[in-house]
Amino acid sequence: MGPTGAGKTTFINLASGSQLRVGSGLESETAYIQLSKPFILDKYQIVLIDTPGFDDTTKSEADVLRGIAEYLATMHTRKQYLHGIIYLHRITDNRMGGTALRNFRMFRELCGGDALANCAVVLNMWNEVSDDIRRAREKELRETDVFFKPAIDAGTLMMHHEGGAPSARAILSQIAQNNPRPFLIQREIVDMGKPISETSAGLVLLGDLAAKHLKQLAQLHEMEAELEEAVRQKDEKEQRELEEIQLKTKRERDRLEEEQRRIRDAPAVATEVPLRTVGPLQTIVTKVWRAWRALRERV
The missing domain is CATH 3.40.50.300 (P-loop containing nucleotide triphosphate hydrolases)
Structure with a gap:
C-alpha cells in the first residue's frame, strides 16, 4: 500500500x-x-x-x-x-x-x-x-x-x-x-457483518470527505460575496474569473457529496470475488462469475 x-x-x-x-x-x-x-x-x-x-x-x-x-x-x-x-x-x-x-x-x-x-x-x-x-x-x-x-x-x-x-x-x-x-x-x-460505512476505515474516509465538503461550502460562500462585489463594480474580467472558479468548486462539492453518498448507501461488501482477476476487466468478470455462482446454487 x-x-x-x-x-x-x-x-x-x-x-x-x-x-x-x-x-x-x-x-x-x-x-x-x-x-x-x-x-x-x-x-x-x-x-x-x-x-x-x-x-x-x-x-x-x-x-x-x-x-x-x-x-x-x-x-x-x-x-x-x-x-x-x-x-x-x-x-x-x-x-x-x-x-x-x-x-x-x-x-x-x-x-x-x-x-x-x-x-x-x-x-x-x-x-x-x-x-x-x-x-x-x-x-x-x-x-x-x-x-x-x-x-x-x-x-x-x-x-x-x-x-x-x-x-x-x-x-x-x-x-x-x-x-x-x-x-x-x-x-x-x-x-461482525459491518457495512463499509461503519468500519474504522469507512468512518475515517467519511470524516475526511465531510471536512473537505465543508471547506468547499465555505469557499463558495466567500465567492458569492466576491462575485456580487464584482458585479457592483462592473468588473467583467474579475466576474468571469470568479465564475470559472465557482464552477470548478461546485463540481468538487458535488463530487464530494456523491462520494459520501456512495459510502453511506453502499450495498453489503461481497465476500466471494475471484481473487486472481486483475485489470479493467475485473468488474465484467466479477458480474459474470457471480451470475454463474447464483445459477449453480439454484440448480
Missing part, C-alpha cells in the same frame, strides 16, 4: 519478476488490485498484492476502499491470511503532506492496532537523496506522532528499500516470517 507514485508496482516487479504496468509520475496505472506471479523466497511461496492509493487518479476513494475491502474479505472468508502489509513512502518527499497522511491513516485503519506488528513502513527511493537528508527525514518520520511513530510503537517495522531486487527480497524475507493473521477490515466485514 501507499500513495500513488510511491513505487508499489515497481517494488513488486523487482521482487517477483512480474511485469505489472507501472505508472509515470503521479499518474496511476493500478486502477484495480493486481497480483504478482507466485515466486519462491526462502521456504515460502509468495504472491504480492498491488493496490491503488487513496489518491488514485482513475478511481474514487470510495471505489478504492471497496475494492480493497472486497478482496480482503474474500481472503478472510476462504481462511487465507496475509503475512503482512508493506506501506511504501518516498524518502525523496521533503514533507509529509495531507495526501500522504490520509493514505497512511487509511492504512492504519484497515490494519487495526493488533495487526500493525505484521506491517512494515518501507522508505523507498533511499539512494536518491544524500545520507544526511535521508537520515534526518527518517528520524522525523519515526519520532513524530502525526507521522509513523504510533504505528512503530505498535510494532510496525521501518525499513529502507535501496532500489534493487535483493533489497526488495530482503524486506519480504522479514515479512514472510510473521504469523499470518486477519486484519481489522476483514474482521469487521466478515465476522
Whole structure:
C-alpha cells in the first residue's frame, strides 16, 4: 500500500519478476488490485498484492476502499491470511503532506492496532537523496506522532528499500516470517457483518470527505460575496474569473457529496470475488462469475 507514485508496482516487479504496468509520475496505472506471479523466497511461496492509493487518479476513494475491502474479505472468508502489509513512502518527499497522511491513516485503519506488528513502513527511493537528508527525514518520520511513530510503537517495522531486487527480497524475507493473521477490515466485514460505512476505515474516509465538503461550502460562500462585489463594480474580467472558479468548486462539492453518498448507501461488501482477476476487466468478470455462482446454487 501507499500513495500513488510511491513505487508499489515497481517494488513488486523487482521482487517477483512480474511485469505489472507501472505508472509515470503521479499518474496511476493500478486502477484495480493486481497480483504478482507466485515466486519462491526462502521456504515460502509468495504472491504480492498491488493496490491503488487513496489518491488514485482513475478511481474514487470510495471505489478504492471497496475494492480493497472486497478482496480482503474474500481472503478472510476462504481462511487465507496475509503475512503482512508493506506501506511504501518516498524518502525523496521533503514533507509529509495531507495526501500522504490520509493514505497512511487509511492504512492504519484497515490494519487495526493488533495487526500493525505484521506491517512494515518501507522508505523507498533511499539512494536518491544524500545520507544526511535521508537520515534526518527518517528520524522525523519515526519520532513524530502525526507521522509513523504510533504505528512503530505498535510494532510496525521501518525499513529502507535501496532500489534493487535483493533489497526488495530482503524486506519480504522479514515479512514472510510473521504469523499470518486477519486484519481489522476483514474482521469487521466478515465476522461482525459491518457495512463499509461503519468500519474504522469507512468512518475515517467519511470524516475526511465531510471536512473537505465543508471547506468547499465555505469557499463558495466567500465567492458569492466576491462575485456580487464584482458585479457592483462592473468588473467583467474579475466576474468571469470568479465564475470559472465557482464552477470548478461546485463540481468538487458535488463530487464530494456523491462520494459520501456512495459510502453511506453502499450495498453489503461481497465476500466471494475471484481473487486472481486483475485489470479493467475485473468488474465484467466479477458480474459474470457471480451470475454463474447464483445459477449453480439454484440448480
